[in-house]
Amino acid sequence: HPGLRLIAAHGGGYLPTAIGRSDRAWKVRPEAHGCAHAPSSYLSKLWFDTVVHDERALRWLVEVAGADRVLLGSDFP
16 A cells, blocks of 8 residues: 555654664664664654644654654544
């Protein structure tokens, strides 16, 4: 599905905050090599919504994922 686009709800949850830990494990633990490249390299293939309810978390998300990967989100049904 080459046109498939994935959006990680709630700012990607744990993923953006732990990407350093994931990259570190990928570098030093052979069993963590389930993917061909460092986990952080895959962030550019995802989109993240802004529903984090915290200004600092939103800033961190933009810093880690990039402003071009953050989309307006809403909790409104």
